[in-house]
Structures are given as structure tokens and as C-alpha cells.
Amino acid sequence: MSSAIVASGISKAWGEVQALKDLELDVPEGSFFVLLGPSGAGKTTTLRVIAGLERPDSGTVRLDGIDATTAQPAARDLAMVFQSYALYPKKTAFENIASPLLARRLPKSEIAERIAQVAALLRIERLMERKPAQMSGGEQQRVALGRALVRDPRAFLMDEPLTNLDLKLRVEMRTELTRIHRSLGRTFLYVTNDQVEAMSMGDQVAILRAGTVQQVGKPEEVYDHPATKWVATFVGSPRMNMLDCSVAADQIRGQGWSLPNPGFATQDGSPAVLGVRSEDLSLQRREESAQLAGKVYAVEPLGDRTLVDIEIGSQRFVVKADPTASYKLGEPVVASVDLDRVHLFDAGTETAVARG
Amino acid sequence: MAVRRFKPSTALEFVLLAIFIVAMLFPVVWMLETALKEQRDIFHVPAKVFHFHVTLQHFKDVFASGSSVASGFRNSIIVGALSTIIATGFGVPAAWAYSRFDIKAKQDQLFFILSTRFMPPIVVVIPIFLMYRDLNLVNSVVGLILLYSAFNLPFTIWMMKGFVDEVPGEYEDAAMLDGYSRFQAFWKVTMPLLIPGIAATAVFALIFSWNEFVFAIFLTSNSAARTAPPAIAALVGDAPIDWGLIAASAMVFVVPVLLFAFLVRKHLVAGVTLGAVRR
Amino acid sequence: MAQVLVQSLHKAFPDGTVAVHELDLAIGDGELFVMLGPSGCGKTTTLRIVAGLEQQTSGRIMIGDEDVSARRPSERDIAMVFQFYALYPHMTCRDNMAFPLRAAGRPEAEVKRAVDEAARMLQLEPYLDRRPTRLSGGEQQRVALGRAMVRSPKAFLMDEPLTNLDAELRADMRVEVKHLQERLGTTMLYVTHDQVEAMALGHRIAILNQGRLEQLGTPMEVYDRPATMFAARFIGSPPMNLIEAEVSDGVLTANGGLAIKAPDGLARGAKLVAGVRPERLAISEAGDGVRGRIVSREALGDENIYVVDSPAGQLHVRTPPTVRFPEEHIVTVAHQGAAPPVYDPETEKAVGR
Numbered sequence: 001m002s003s004a005i006v007a008s009g010i011s012k013a014w015g016e017v018q019a020l021k022d023l024e025l026d027v028p029e030g031s032f033f034v035l036l037g038p039s040g041a042g043k044t045t046t047l048r049v050i051a052g053l054e055r056p057d058s059g060t061v062r063l064d065g066i067d068a069t070t071a072q073p074a075a076r077d078l079a080m081v082f083q084s085y086a087l088y089p090k091k092t093a094f095e096n097i098a099s100p101l102l103a104r105r106l107p108k109s110e111i112a113e114r115i116a117q118v119a120a121l122l123r124i125e126r127l128m129e130r131k132p133a134q135m136s137g138g139e140q141q142r143v144a145l146g147r148a149l150v151r152d153p154r155a156f157l158m159d160e161p162l163t164n165l166d167l168k169l170r171v172e173m174r175t176e177l178t179r180i181h182r183s184l185g186r187t188f189l190y191v192t193n194d195q196v197e198a199m200s201m202g203d204q205v206a207i208l209r210a211g212t213v214q215q216v217g218k219p220e221e222v223y224d225h226p227a228t229k230w231v232a233t234f235v236g237s238p239r240m241n242m243l244d245c246s247v248a249a250d251q252i253r254g255q256g257w258s259l260p261n262p263g264f265a266t267q268d269g270s271p272a273v274l275g276v277r278s279e280d281l282s283l284q285r286r287e288e289s290a291q292l293a294g295k296v297y298a299v300e301p302l303g304d305r306t307l308v309d310i311e312i313g314s315q316r317f318v319v320k321a322d323p324t325a326s327y328k329l330g331e332p333v334v335a336s337v338d339l340d341r342v343h344l345f346d347a348g349t350e351t352a353v354a355r356g
Numbered sequence: 357m358a359v360r361r362f363k364p365s366t367a368l369e370f371v372l373l374a375i376f377i378v379a380m381l382f383p384v385v386w387m388l389e390t391a392l393k394e395q396r397d398i399f400h401v402p403a404k405v406f407h408f409h410v411t412l413q414h415f416k417d418v419f420a421s422g423s424s425v426a427s428g429f430r431n432s433i434i435v436g437a438l439s440t441i442i443a444t445g446f447g448v449p450a451a452w453a454y455s456r457f458d459i460k461a462k463q464d465q466l467f468f469i470l471s472t473r474f475m476p477p478i479v480v481v482i483p484i485f486l487m488y489r490d491l492n493l494v495n496s497v498v499g500l501i502l503l504y505s506a507f508n509l510p511f512t513i514w515m516m517k518g519f520v521d522e523v524p525g526e527y528e529d530a531a532m533l534d535g536y537s538r539f540q541a542f543w544k545v546t547m548p549l550l551i552p553g554i555a556a557t558a559v560f561a562l563i564f565s566w567n568e569f570v571f572a573i574f575l576t577s578n579s580a581a582r583t584a585p586p587a588i589a590a591l592v593g594d595a596p597i598d599w600g601l602i603a604a605s606a607m608v609f610v611v612p613v614l615l616f617a618f619l620v621r622k623h624l625v626a627g628v629t630l631g632a633v634r635r
Numbered sequence: 636m637a638q639v640l641v642q643s644l645h646k647a648f649p650d651g652t653v654a655v656h657e658l659d660l661a662i663g664d665g666e667l668f669v670m671l672g673p674s675g676c677g678k679t680t681t682l683r684i685v686a687g688l689e690q691q692t693s694g695r696i697m698i699g700d701e702d703v704s705a706r707r708p709s710e711r712d713i714a715m716v717f718q719f720y721a722l723y724p725h726m727t728c729r730d731n732m733a734f735p736l737r738a739a740g741r742p743e744a745e746v747k748r749a750v751d752e753a754a755r756m757l758q759l760e761p762y763l764d765r766r767p768t769r770l771s772g773g774e775q776q777r778v779a780l781g782r783a784m785v786r787s788p789k790a791f792l793m794d795e796p797l798t799n800l801d802a803e804l805r806a807d808m809r810v811e812v813k814h815l816q817e818r819l820g821t822t823m824l825y826v827t828h829d830q831v832e833a834m835a836l837g838h839r840i841a842i843l844n845q846g847r848l849e850q851l852g853t854p855m856e857v858y859d860r861p862a863t864m865f866a867a868r869f870i871g872s873p874p875m876n877l878i879e880a881e882v883s884d885g886v887l888t889a890n891g892g893l894a895i896k897a898p899d900g901l902a903r904g905a906k907l908v909a910g911v912r913p914e915r916l917a918i919s920e921a922g923d924g925v926r927g928r929i930v931s932r933e934a935l936g937d938e939n940i941y942v943v944d945s946p947a948g949q950l951h952v953r954t955p956p957t958v959r960f961p962e963e964h965i966v967t968v969a970h971q972g973a974a975p976p977v978y979d980p981e982t983e984k985a986v987g988r
Contacts (some may be wrong), residue, residue, distance in 0.1 A: 053533075074532055088527060178962060179963070219934055220956075236936045237936075278937075279937040297814050300810065300836075302835060304913075320937070
């Protein structure tokens, strides 16, 4: 599959702060590509460099194979939807959506036709004569989307477009966006800090942290096989449990516990961190060989599940248990570990250790 | 919460307010009366406050051809208008650049620009006079225009930057992605939103130029270039002093700026509340 | 520690609005009692009346065996933790925590002992000599808790103490609060609008709506058997499916052929609303059940949440992560498990059982 957008070696600094460090991004043609990261990670900066609104200090941006690093935004044929929508406040919805077509001097009849199509697709026909101040957040968002869609550009850039909407509207718009993506088949580069959004919408997800891409892959891949300790704790709720340990060929030893080494290739005695998700631990099953014993620290019944916080040595971990689970504070418990689903991270580099 | 109307609740408050108002307004009222009184009523003892014969002769004198005050007004209008236009015309793009771009030592530059306003004109008037003499700019309208523009520019930049900061840069980003060049984006989207700010800035710049006295009196000596303030001041000195003419000139002097401010009054509110209400 | 009794508490404002209607609550000694509801439901008003910060229109507050209804807050022997910590920024944490005891005129030796004890329990020893502004949100909240604890009050009143923290910190602090309460056995009256927090923390939850008690029960009781449709909608995320169905032959049948096991004792032909939790529905390619179109899919990693548009309504379904269907796909939704709670559509109250 060809790449619609390739960013290589992009670095960008704002004074003292290094916003992007040697960033690499490859967005396949026609994919719904999500850039996920916490605030301050550099997601918006990345998008702006690709759009041409910022000049990178170094690196290149290639669009459909052509070097566009120094091209003006107008020449890149990219449409962008901003977090604040950026609708021209003095123009009506119609005029806002018409703006890109007017800039390219399309004939009026064609403009009207295209706007009608887009308005029907987004169900905003009745908003056409209103100004932004007379529309709700959700309506403004649709108009902003309309302004991008009406151009039929080579790719759509979206900067956290759903962040300012209330929860219900957000879920609705999420579905709408994936529907539109499917029907158009165009490339979408979507930025968000909401990992549920990223996991639900993306064909591919790139996790951004402090200006570098930590991992790229399908949502399930990032969830099931995180490349670094940070990615492992960032994606998934409750956070993945992390227990300090040291690894030998046959055993993983921690503070007052040990588990058989399920095949991690590592040097003897090297310090590491064991990562295991709360759903991969069980208080019901009995796996004699792979167990973590501790004392109950707290029990949180959530209705469809109960989270049991367990103290082991000076550390703690959480187990996702049956909703009916009930324990007393300080009660000794044993959690079985699904060794097929544990992760190991090097204590120094924090990268995942592969299974040999 | 409803705004409460201020009502003086005691006689003492009332008396104090009345004294205050009279003290503030009396000089202006007296000047207006002086402008309208006949010569002998001006010097009448005891002073005539209410019963005097109104005459418009002094106002006619102001505009009589050959009157030094008339040419003073003419020069003030030219100098004031042009220096305001130049200072605002350069100030807006400069402010926009400072607001949108990451310029090296931006904060230091902005402070330096502002610091030029810390300096009262009288401190630099001698060096500037010497400079102008060498450049043959003494006694020229062009000289004053250049000087006033230079003095107003830091102020217009500072004030306009505040306004430009209030307009999100994302509108321009959206316009650029729509297909406009950076300049087109600025002109079509941001400029219309800056009109109130520009109006407010222009009024303040004009007020400085219009009222400026120190440079005007040092750098001009004849009616070819002399603006209104020194021209009016020069009326005091001839004997006998034509107070009526002076008063009338002063009243006329106030009118243009008041008129301009009135015309842009709707936009002034935005200017005066600059930065006071943060998003 | 002591029990707290709220008896026939009524609060009406001069303009006629009634914030609390004749409310009766009995909070046991050592219980973490949660008042849950949307804003405006009366939970904060009730808390403030118990604290003495507001005056009731009628009714009684008992703390321990004493009627404190007419007493000032300082005389009620309670401590309050606020949403915004309310720590004195110009004092060190130690002085903050010592303040209530010093204000009560206790001898300095006693004050020092109490502060050290509370600091030890809350693991605040490294922060004692710092100013609150140098601490993180979670640490500040612990100091606020410590300040409440030093007085060894009869009860703690907590007004949405975690609402201001970011999601990750909130989850961590929730565990700490739960642990601490269990360990110390303190009586806690806790107010929140977050149902996850209420479920995780409360021994019992009182759901309030417009000044009235909708339901009082343990988390599991409130989750499995909400007493009213309001409680059913409020507790649980994603929300409980409220499906209109008709009774026939021991089965509740909804539009489109969705068959739900019916509880005993229901009249034949009755039109009721079944409250079905998303985990009690299953999606499959085909089979018995109602046909619908997948409208949205949320991938949470350890499970998927689907919304299916069907003749029986918009159904939220929880599935294991391995169950994957694309959007727009037509699927079958079926009910699995025991009979769900059932509601009268007019009164919105649970029927049967």
C-alpha cells in the first residue's frame, strides 16, 4: 500500500523546549490513522508541520511521494479540522464551507452543488444561513467538517475535533466520522489524547510521547504487545500492573514472589519490570505454578466487575475479579497469572523484552 | 448583579460632589464664555459670568486668512492625520508579526520598543533639533510628520499587538489551508476583526500628535510648519493679549479629536477594555 | 466514631424550592455511606446541614447519641473535607494539620502527637514542613484528610473530595480512601455525583433525586436491582438497557423477537420495562434474538462495547475483546442469564419480587 503522508526525521524546538525529536510517521493511503498521546506530547505540532503551518527545524514531509517540506499550506491539498473549529466568525455556515472553493476560484454553480452534497451528508442543511455564534458546539463541528469535506483533498488532518463535545455527542460523532471515512475511502490523520477513541476508531495507531513515536500498530497490537513500559501503562484502564523484579533463565523473582520464566530471553539477574493487566490475573483459577500471593489492600465493586487491590511486598497490583468477589482488608489472597499474557520490560531502557 | 446608581445620601456628600464638579468644569466653561464675550466683557470687573453679550467675532478671527492660528490648524491637521496613518499603517503589520511569529529575543525587542515611550520628548528635543538642522528638516511639516510617526509607532505596535493576540491565529491557519496565501488570510479574516482595535489605536495616536507641544515649539518657528499648539501659545506675548482669540482657538482646537473619537466611539469600547476581560 | 442519624430532614428555601424532602438516613458506626445523585439532587445540601453549615427547615440530626440539630459546626465534633482542599497556603502542612487542635486550645504536646500519628497513617511525613503549594493535588488532598483526622471526630463529612483530580489520580486516591476508611473504621458521609466512585467506595449508597431518596442499598443491590428507572439509568456505564416488553408464558418479549427471561408472579399481557445490563446481552452472527445494525463500537482493550440499533431500541452490549464486528453489520442480540428487574412504565418503580 502506498503512503499518503510520510514524515521523516522531523525535529522542532520552541526556544528551550524540544517539541518534536526526529519524528517518523508513515500514513498509508486510505487509512484512518490515529496519533495518540498525552497533552504536550507534540501531536498538534506534528499535524501543523504536515499541514505547512509550521516549518520544521529538520526533516522532510512527503505527500504522495513528493517532497512538500517547504510548500505553502495552500499548495499541499490537505484539509484540516481544528479543535476549536476555527469557523470564520463573521461568515455564515454556507460561506464558511464555500471558503476553500472560493479560494480556488471554482464557478458558483459548482460551489453550490458541492455544498449541497456535503450538507446532506452531514445533515446540516438547516444551518446554512447561521453564523457560528448561533450554533451549538456539535453543529459548529459539523460545519468545520463540512468545510474540510467539500474540498475532496488528498488527506484530512483532524486535531482532537471531538474534545470539546459532551460525552453523548462525542460517541455519536465518532461513529459518524468512521462512517464518512469508510464511504469516502480517503486518508484520515486523526489526533487525540483519548485512548478509547484511538482504539475504537483507528486502523493504525501511533503513540506519541514527548516528541517521539513510541510505537505504531493496530490498536489490538498496541494493547496486547506494548513496545515500552510507558505505552503499556498509557493504554488500558485500569493501568497495567508493574512489579519490579529480576530475571533468571528459569525464574522471575520479585519482592517476596517468584514466577516461572515463560520464555523471556534475557541476561541472568538483570533488573526488569513485570507487566500484567488486571484482566490477566485471576482470584478464582488455581494455577499452582504461576501465582502471586499478597494481602488485600482494598476492594472496589464496580457492578460488572470488582477490582481487588493487593499488596505484595512494598508494591501493589490490581486484579479484575468477579462482581460478587468479597474480601476483608488484610485477607491473604492468591492470584493466578496467565503467563501467556505477561510482559517484561528492561528496567533501564524500559523497552519490552521479547520472548525467545 | 444590577449596577447600583450612586445616590449621595448625605448633604455633605452632595456639597463635596458639587464643589468637585464646579472645580473641574469651571475652567472649561470659563474658556467657552471668554471665547464668546466681547473684548470689554472679558476684562470686566467684577467678572461677568452670566449676563454678557454673545459675539462670534473671535471665532471668525481664528479662521481669518493670514491668521497664524488658522495656518496652525491647517498644519496640525496635515501632521496629525499623516503621522497617525503612518504609525498605524506600520504598527498593525509589525504587531501582527510579533503576535504570530516566534522571533528571536521577542520579549526583549518588545520591551525596548515600549521603553522609548518612557522618555519624555523634552529630554531628546535638543539632540533631535541638532539632527534636524543638519538634515534641513527644521521648520518643515515633513520633519514633524516623521518625528511624530516615529514616536507613535512603538505605542501603536504595543496596543495593536494586544488586539491581534485576541484574534486566534487558527482563523488564518484555516484560511491558508483553504487555499489563501498568508497575506490573503490576514487580510480577509483577521483584518475585519481588528477594525475596533485599529480605530482605538488611531484615536490614541492622533491625540498624541494633535496635542504635541514640545517638539512643535522647538522644531518650528514660522507659520509654514507651525502646528496649532505653539501657534496658540504664541498669541500670549503680543500686547495687548487677545484672550478672546486664544479662548476661541482653544475651543476650536478641541473639536477635531472629539469629533474623530465620536465617529469611532463604538470601536473605542473594545480598545479601552483591552486585555481587561480575558477569555 | 459514632453513627449519624438524619431524621425527617426537610429543607425549603424562601422562594418555595424544596432541596430536601423529609429525608431519613441512618449511617452506621464505621460505615462509608455515599450520597449519590446528579447536581441539584440535595446531597450537598444534606451534607452541609449535617455539618451545621446550613440550617434545616425541620428535622433532626443525631451524631452518636446527641441531638446536634441546633449546634454550631464547631460543637458537633465532626470534620469536613472539601472539594477544593481549603488548605491555608501560608502555613506548612504541619501547621495546617495542627490548626484545628490549636484552635481548640489543646496542649502543644498533644497536638504534636496527633499530627505525627495522622502523618504516619497517611504517609505524609516527608511533606510536613512544606507549604501546600509545593505539593501535588493528591498530596494536598491527603493533607486535608490529615487535618480532618487529627481531631479524632465522631464522623467525617466528604464533599466530592476527588472531583477536582485528573482521572488517573482520582482512581489512585479512591483506593487510598477506601483502604484508609477500612483500616481506621471511621464513619464517613461521602457525597459524589460519580457513580463509579460511589460503587467503589460505599458500603451503602443512597441515590438522591430532586431531594428525595430513590434507593438505599449496597453497591451490588443498587446495581443488580435498581429500585426505580432513574436509579437504573444513573448507575452503570454503559447505561442499563431499558427495554419495553410484554409478558407471555414466563417470558418477556420485546419488539423484534427479543426474549428475556421473566421473573415469577407477573400478570400475563402486562406491558413492562425490563432493565437489562449490557453484560447480559450477547451478540452473534445469527440465531435466536432480535436483528439489529451495529451503530457504534468502543474498543476498551479488555472488552468491547457495541451499540446496536434494533426494533427493541438502542441496545448497549458488552462483549469480550475477541468478539469483533464491524460497524453497519447486521447481527443478532440475545439475552443471557437470570431474569432482570422489571419496571412499571407509568410509576417507573420496580415491580415483582
